[in-house]
Amino acid sequence: MNLLKKPMKKIFIFLAFLVSHFALAQNIVVLTSLSADEFKTTFRLNKIAKKKLSHFNDLNLIIKNNVDQETLYHYLNSPLTTAVFWISHGAYIKEASNSRTMGAKPMLLDFKKDNIAEIFKLIHPNISYIGVIGCNSSQILNEEQSLSDERMSYLPKRKVIATLGFKRAIRKFKKNYYQIAKPPIRSPIINEGFKIKISRITKNDAKSLKILNGDKLLGLLPKSKAHTLQAVEVYIKEKKNLKIVLSSGQSAFDSEDNFGKITLSHNGNSSLWKLFAKPNGEAFGVNERIFLFKGDSQDIEQKEEFIEFNN
Amino acid sequence: MKSRILTFIMASFFIVSANLITAKKADAIVSLIIKNKTAATVGGIATGTSAVVFFGAAALGQAGVITFTLGSALLLTMGTAFVGAVGLIVLDDKTVVDIQYRPIDYLNTEMAENFSLDEIQMYNAELVELNAIRKTIQAEMTDKNTVKDANRLWNSYKDVLHPATIKIAELKAQELVSQFKVK
Numbered sequence: 001m002n003l004l005k006k007p008m009k010k011i012f013i014f015l016a017f018l019v020s021h022f023a024l025a026q027n028i029v030v031l032t033s034l035s036a037d038e039f040k041t042t043f044r045l046n047k048i049a050k051k052k053l054s055h056f057n058d059l060n061l062i063i064k065n066n067v068d069q070e071t072l073y074h075y076l077n078s079p080l081t082t083a084v085f086w087i088s089h090g091a092y093i094k095e096a097s098n099s100r101t102m103g104a105k106p107m108l109l110d111f112k113k114d115n116i117a118e119i120f121k122l123i124h125p126n127i128s129y130i131g132v133i134g135c136n137s138s139q140i141l142n143e144e145q146s147l148s149d150e151r152m153s154y155l156p157k158r159k160v161i162a163t164l165g166f167k168r169a170i171r172k173f174k175k176n177y178y179q180i181a182k183p184p185i186r187s188p189i190i191n192e193g194f195k196i197k198i199s200r201i202t203k204n205d206a207k208s209l210k211i212l213n214g215d216k217l218l219g220l221l222p223k224s225k226a227h228t229l230q231a232v233e234v235y236i237k238e239k240k241n242l243k244i245v246l247s248s249g250q251s252a253f254d255s256e257d258n259f260g261k262i263t264l265s266h267n268g269n270s271s272l273w274k275l276f277a278k279p280n281g282e283a284f285g286v287n288e289r290i291f292l293f294k295g296d297s298q299d300i301e302q303k304e305e306f307i308e309f310n311n
Numbered sequence: 312m313k314s315r316i317l318t319f320i321m322a323s324f325f326i327v328s329a330n331l332i333t334a335k336k337a338d339a340i341v342s343l344i345i346k347n348k349t350a351a352t353v354g355g356i357a358t359g360t361s362a363v364v365f366f367g368a369a370a371l372g373q374a375g376v377i378t379f380t381l382g383s384a385l386l387l388t389m390g391t392a393f394v395g396a397v398g399l400i401v402l403d404d405k406t407v408v409d410i411q412y413r414p415i416d417y418l419n420t421e422m423a424e425n426f427s428l429d430e431i432q433m434y435n436a437e438l439v440e441l442n443a444i445r446k447t448i449q450a451e452m453t454d455k456n457t458v459k460d461a462n463r464l465w466n467s468y469k470d471v472l473h474p475a476t477i478k479i480a481e482l483k484a485q486e487l488v489s490q491f492k493v494k
Binding site: 104276284285 | 409410411413439440442443444446447449450468471
């Protein structure tokens with residue numbers, strides 16, 4: 001019996017070590033979002049990632065293709081992510097003067113040509129490196145004021161070829177990562193804010209919606225199935241701007257309704273926000289819903305603690 | 312001969328651009344546009360999904376529809392006097408880029424001459440709503456509509472905005488339209 005126990009004990013210790021290693025190891029996440037007819041490029045990008053990023057002893061490599069905003073949001077807010085490489089198209093019009101009051105809206109596009117740029121407004125502090133390989137991603141994301149100076153990034157300022165841009169981003173990552181990487185935060189990051197509950201029910205299966213307040217991304221309403229009530233809670237830190245915008249990121253020509261019936265409430269009171277709409281009730285805007293705060297400041301009660309970033 | 316060619320070009324632009332402004336599937340419209348694009352070229356370089364835009368020479372259609380090409384991209388805008396660029400840019404990979412009102416920098420001395428700080432603050436605060444109205448008008452335009460219809464829609468919707476926002480938006484729209492020169 002004793003002869004059997006020793007090997008079992010060793011196996012158990014080894015398995016425990018493996019589990020703990022992978023549980024605590026940080027992830028390098030490669031996300032591609034190119035159209036279906038660019039499958040060859042996607043294949044090459046996957047090959048480059050496996051060749052150049054899979055040899056780190058202390059980092060796991062995750063590769064996902066055909067990534068939408070919901071998956072991007074998940075990895076940008078995961079405590080296990082230490083580096084993100086995003087590869088997609090960008091749409092940016094350089095103008096003679098950026099001081100014009102009217103101009104083209106820059107976009108970072110997923111494989112369905114939905115604009116996902118605003119997802120980069122909310123990033124977990126454990127992420128030390130972000131590479132956004134898309135044409136003019138620097139101008140696109142700077143316009144969104146998305147990325148802070150606290151982490152290293154690779155953001156091309158001009159047109160870029162996907163495979164070359166990806167290799168450059170990897171070189172920069174490899175050269176600098178161990179100097180810039182911080183020990184990951186292992187406890188949840190708590191903050192205070194005013195809770196808003198947002199619920200949605202749609203007639204059809206619906207896309208995820210970004211929840212925006214001014215220049216901040218509060219959260220994401222995930223994809224939903226038809227006739228299924230879903231709800232999320234978000235928190236606004238200051239009362240001075242209580243306008244909420246829900247946006248799918250769809251192109252102006254994609255008229256599929258992904259909104260259905262949306263309700264906003266605070267402490268059970270669902271009359272505080274009103275949809276920005278025409279007199280007949282039809283929402284203004286295309287592929288977005290704007291909710292204006294119509295209550296009194298005193299209707300928004302005390303702040304409460306919430307987990308801003310999970311551990 | 313030259314005037315006939317110009318008339319033909321302008322007529323083509325009008326048909327093409329009017330089709331673009333309706334909320335139809337992008338592919339069919341874009342292929343029509345790309346097929347019909349001609350060389351009312353703006354003085355700049357357009358490569359792929361980036362384009363340098365100088366709001367310079369353009370063909371002004373009879374219905375006030377302004378179109379010009381940016382190399383391989385195509386800018387189509389209904390140059391109304393009030394709602395301004397009800398327009399879209401179609402890039403060579405068929406991506407559709409929206410035109411929008413942007414926030415005004417309080418330190419912009421040119422704006423400070425025409426508007427008070429309160430007016431600028433109100434405009435910036437209602438920017439989301441202003442662009443939502445603009446996009447709604449754009450989506451509601453059909454191939455049978457004209458500038459007059461776009462203005463009528465603007466007049467029927469704009470009262471939900473603060474007078475300061477309306478004032479600034481209309482002035483900026485007129486400035487944008489006035490930048491286009493007739494070829």
